[in-house]
Amino acid sequence: MAAVTGIRTRILSHQRLSKGTFSATHRNASSWTEAALRKELTSRRLPLSYDYLTPLPSHLLTLSLSDFLPDIFQAPKILPSVQQPQHLPPGYHLIYFPPQVPPSQLLPDGTDLLHSPGAPFNRRLWAGGNVFFPTPKENLLLNGQRAVCVEKISDVNVRGAVGDEKVFVTIDRRFSTVQEGEDPEETRNRVLNSREVLTEQRTLAFLQDRKPEHTNSPNLAGKNSRLVKSPQDPEIRYTITPTKALLFRFSALTFNAHRIHLDEAYTREVEGHPGLLFHGPLSLTLLLRVLSSHLERIGRRIQRIEYRNIAPLFVEQELSICAKVKEPADSTWEAWIEGPHGGLSVRGTVWTEPLSA
Template sequence: MVRGRISSIQVRIARPLRSLDRVQCRAHSSLAERLQHELTTRKLPLMYDYLYPQPSHMLNLTLCDLLPQSPDGRDVQTRLPSVTTPSPLPIAHHLIYFPPQVTLSQLLPDGTDVLHTPGSPFNRRLWAGGNLRFPAGAPLLDGSRAVCIESMRNVTVKGREGEEKVIVTIERRIGAVPEGEPEAQTWNRIWTDNDADAGQSSVIENRDLIFMRCKTAEQIQMDRGHFSKPGRNVKAPSDATFRHSILPTKSLLFRFSALTFNAHLIHLDQDYTQNQEGYKNLLVHGPLTLTLLLSVLQHNLNSKGLRVDRFDYKNLAPLFVEEELTVCGKPKNHGSAWDVWIEGPDGGLAVRGTAKTCK
């Protein structure tokens, strides 16, 4: 063969490869378009709740031994607060209100619900990250009626054919609702097609869920062979101005699952987690790490007279039960924003976030 010239054999090989690439591209595009239409047009039920202090109080009791406390110990209150002198909803505590309102028959084999799933073969789910906004400040825990409106804003398919991952972005809007208000009127007050418009929401949350195929027996066997080996680390930022370490226990994971009405087996069943998902131990919930991150951050902001106005975060590596995690942070932009993150037991970066603050 003469250097610099393309042989007829190379041409005959290249043509079917290009054709295969086009077929795979069309299949990938078709899947993405189908799921985008199916999920973003899926009508999800409105979730109502009453903002009584009991769930928030139980979460405080669950976390009080793990979070930093004020020197005078006032942060620990074992008596249920009264609705006659209501306190504001603590940051991230909205996560334990408005649980998924599904029956047992609407749970999948892994304990997750059917509300947001793209369907088979994407039967595994992980919490990838998201963002939070608090446009109206925290609502009061006075027992008033409230609603959470959910919709799937966007669907993205990544990966080559046969190995795709489906990323579903869910938007949740929480707002007060009068007794007897028609659902259509509630929807029009709180939900807007423009996601930048807060409407009459007090909390706006976007969460990204990743749906994947079940692992093969060979993949599980390969994962199990790495259980005792250190994973790859992403280097964490340096120069943290605060650091706080927490040891998540099985009791913590169970309580948080109960408070959030979450039956996902990766937080509850070690045998399932190891032999079906290929993880070495129970995983700490994505919303639990978010709660820990924001709670420690807000503790450090209190002395500065600041609160979180917006928070963006991404989960980069799994965190496991009985392995110490460390919540860290440092200010930037003269304190109007903060970089916050969670380090795993080996110091690697597990969760990364950015908070914008206000008075």
């Protein structure tokens, strides 16, 4: 709690400082802000996030997705036993290790402030990232063992036109089991220096508050922007229409109070979107599970994925999860998600290897 309180104090201090700085020319403010934010955020000491790797969250996520993709998500009728533990499925780490902060440490949009650059960048979106999966021998087991996520902000960039800058915060995350009573500093150093552990890098985009004159008006940039053309001739294609119930369940499983997934009035009137947004991490989970299910049938597994979120997806609008071989020589795959009109929403590259590797 002390670490989180310290983060909040630094954010408030930076907010006061940035307000004064932004009253100068935008170009100078942008340059100063990038240097200052990179220095402050990359030196920010994030708290360790502990969890117990029980099968229940994974079981509930599989149940929640089973009606949408019954061929992929086949949930057992009863909760799996920790005495016969299963490996953590690809992407399911996203529903463990939630941000463990009280409501007072949430921002107005419902997100936690752990990675926040401070005002005026108060609107958060998931921009993309990459994940490295260890060999099955090193993969996490759902056996109830205590585990930890060690996070570090590795980079900060300010992009966008003058007056409409966005802050992109890149976070390195590493996951490992931990012994009960292990010293936190020993844990941090051990996990940061471990090579064969589940590793994720994610980039969050922080947008400026919408100007008062734009509140209650549609976000035209998201609605009328030109569609990015999707790749052609997918070998794998599954189409679903996400519901509000699915978004609520995923928010609950990830302990995520982000209002763009839950509060339709806020999403329309404050953020300017036409409806509730589909979760970025849920998009990643779907890509990973659909492709890994196919790969298992041909004796391969996902080793690494790099992906980028290009356009938003919305509740009760059709989306399609697609994939095809990109480079047959090294079994690299192209994976993507299309929106309701065929435009590209998520695009990824996946490297695979034999299951026995």
